[in-house]
Amino acid sequence: MHDRPRTATREHESRFRYAAEGFDRAHLQRIDPCWQAEARGSDQAHALIVWNDRSAVIEDRALRLPLRGLIDLAEPLFLGIEQGRPLFALDLSDMQRTQVEALLHGGRLDELRRIGPLLSYADAGVLAYARALCHWHRTQLHCGRCGRPTRVERAGHQRVCTGPDCACVHFPRTDPAIIVLVEHPDDDAAGPRCLLGRSARFPERMFSTLAGFVEPGETLEQAVAREVFEESGIELDRIRYFGSQAWPFPASLMIGFHARARTTAIRLEDDEIIEADWFTPEALDAAGEWGDAAELCLPRRDSIARALIEDWRGRVRSAGGPASGWTED
Structure with a gap:
């Protein structure tokens, strides 16, 4: 081997x-x-x-x-x-x-x-x-093409349609989703801030980074820009890859990014996000954990959402001020 x-x-x-x-x-x-x-x-x-x-x-x-x-x-x-x-x-x-x-x-x-x-x-x-x-x-017991039963092949890493005139091969599904921490451009000299939102399905006062599934026919970067605009009305001018996390709940791959905002006025038109705001590092320092009875709670520590927040907060602390690390074209 x-x-x-x-x-x-x-x-x-x-x-x-x-x-x-x-x-x-x-x-x-x-x-x-x-x-x-x-x-x-x-x-x-x-x-x-x-x-x-x-x-x-x-x-x-x-x-x-x-x-x-x-x-x-x-x-x-x-x-x-x-x-x-x-x-x-x-x-x-x-x-x-x-x-x-x-x-x-x-x-x-x-x-x-x-x-x-x-x-x-x-x-x-x-x-x-x-x-x-x-x-x-x-969830793949029947063929999505013809509806006939499927059987296990390749030790569980394929299912094959049993229909002789179909024989479609199905592979384990993974759904790519982007997740992004958006940084304020600090064009008002008020200090570093990041954009967090609260979904209707979150516990009360729990805010997180924005996220969404990648749609057919778009790049990851296009998905980042689209999701942020749809959920907050914010337009971006820089996007940078951060990392990815397997998220089998049930079948996602979370692909993380940092981004810098070009506009800063928040406009909520998507009913998925019911609150959004710019948060300072000091506000995050005072935040509670998932499920705490705090004014602001952060995502769970096992999530890439929390890793994005902690990475940004750490860079701000290291720089003693705005620390996006963006290089101008």
Whole structure:
């Protein structure tokens, strides 16, 4: 087997949760039926249990169970090789919760969004991977082209239509979404500020960076400019890539940017954002955490939204003033 390729990442990006780092996805083994059959029957093979998007954990770590005693319960979905051992996901959503919990040897089923910040980066990553793959399989049981049933292929990384006149191949879905922290141009010399908004689905007083899905036929940068304008009425004159985060809730890839505003008057016309404002570093310093009873609350610490805010706030502190680092053309 080839060595696992090293992934070049920025320092901050390598610390985002929900990416399966240090993990061999073993793409060649996915397409080797003999290897798969041997791996499924091996005492070394383990499984991560998923039940209706909940993950099996024990205390503050992922619960890995021997696959051999579970293999007849559901189709094993091959995730890769972890520390030399084959690792699979099993979606037991068709079983009763009590039946599943009886298999967990003291473990429990929990929401990954709730426990993710408590897990190691490695465990959060593999659980997110398993959750996303199982979710896709549950929503792709029938062909989107002809409606016939689909079957699992390539150890769980494809589904193929069973219709002989169709045979359409379906791949796991990932939806790209941009997320952006917009910096005030400080054209009024009032000091550094960033734009945050509050969605109607957020808890009271929780503000975050602006975000939205990429539409067909547009670049990431065009999506950034469009989403910011649609949600706040702000126009941009600089856009810079920050990093990306796997976000399997259920199937997104969050692609982060910093941007500098060209206009500063906020105009809310999109009913998705019900409040937006420019916030100073001092206001962010006084903010509470998600769920706190504070005047202003920030996004959860496991999100790229929070990483964007902390990166900007850190650069402002380092510079002792406006610190966008933008280079003029």
